[in-house]
Amino acid sequence: MNNITIATHNGNFHADDVFSIAALKMIFPSFKLIRTRDLALIGKADIVLDVGGEYDPEAGRFDHHQRGGAGERENGIPYSSFGLIWKKYGLEICQDNQDVVNAVDAGLVSNIDAIDCGHVEGVSKGISLSQTISMFNPTWQEESDFDACFDEAVDFAVRVLARFIASANGGISAKVIVAEAIDNALDPRVIVLEKYTPWKRTxxxxxxxxxxxxxPSQTGEWRIQTVPVEPGSFEDRKSLPKEWAGLSGKALVDVTAIDDAMFCHNGLFIAGAESFASAMKMATMALQED
Incomplete structure (x- = not known):
């Protein structure tokens, strides 16, 4: 489907319409974008989002401002135009990987929808991605070229969305790798990864x-890291030995009697050695510590 026409509203823009266009750019190689509230032009467009007062995905209509809105998720977060576009095209954008679609919706799309719809309970405080997009709008002191600013915001959003998709893909792949490492562990208390993989949630x-x-670290040495009592916690299930705290080089070698021991963080949550065998020795010593 090439050379289609996509319509959204003109003037001030928000994250939902910006990210909707960013998402559509990922599946349509070319299209004509019209930013307008002219109902005649809107009626002729192939896809209409965030304007028009109609939600009909089969007809290419993705507004949520009409009476009754356009539905909500099971968790109560209503759909804005971005969520509606993602619901329709997310699977195609993510190459038929529903797990990635769900992860991007949970981490990005639903948050933008929640803020756009005023459903802010549970949304993180501080500057949000939605506010960041809003700052692409011209200020009252600047020339009001909203369309040019909108294009800049879309370019930014395309990059953000692409990274969210890549991150979701990586997270799902990591889950499989870490689960296998847990199953294959010789000692269930020490999990070995052949390469660094995000592991905490799994x-x-x-x-x-x-x-x-x-x-292994990115520089080729090996690391031993403690498992926190819960994700995001600074409390460990079992810390590294107290006598290692803050030591490095010869001082740590003397205490551990491991020739290639490198360092131990003062917080006792991570330590390093040059070889895998030595990292495992450190793990064994840590397990034996009362």
């Missing part, structure tokens, strides 16, 4: 026994 979901993670 470990907390699947293993109550895991105390330490062992994995």
């Amino acid at each position: 470990v907390h979901a699947l293993s109550k026994e895991a105390l330490y993670m062992v994995f």
Whole structure:
């Protein structure tokens, strides 16, 4: 479907219409964008979003401002235009991976929808992505070229959306890798990863026994890291030995009797050695510590 016409409202823009256009750019190689409130032009467009007072995905209509809105998710967050576009095209954008679609909706789309619809309970405080997009609008002191500013915001949103999709893909792949590492662990208290992989959510979901993670660093050495009592917590299930705190180089070698021991963080949550064997020795010593 090439050379289609997409319509949205003109003037001041928000994250939902900006990200809707960004999403559509990922599946339509070219289209004509019209920003207008002229009902005659809107009626001729192939896809209409955030304007027009109609939600009919089969007819390409994705507004949510009409009486009664356009529905809501099971968690009560209503759909804005971005959510409606994502509901229709998300699977195609994410190459038929429903898990990625769901992850992007949970992490990005639903938050933008919630803010746009005034459903802000549970939305993080501080400057939001929606506010960031709004700042692309010209201020009262600037020339009011809303269309040019809208294009800049869309370019930014395309990059953000692409990174959210990549991150969701990575997170889902990581879950599989970490789950296999848990299953294959010789000691369920020490989980070994062949390469660094985001692990905290999966470990907390699947293993109550895991105390330490062992994995290679990006520079080729090995790390041992503690498992926190819950994601985001600074309290560990079992800290590294107290006598290692803040030591590095020869001082740590002397205490551990491990020739290639490198460092231990003062917070006792991560330590390093040059070799895998030495990292595992450190894990064994940590397990034996009362």
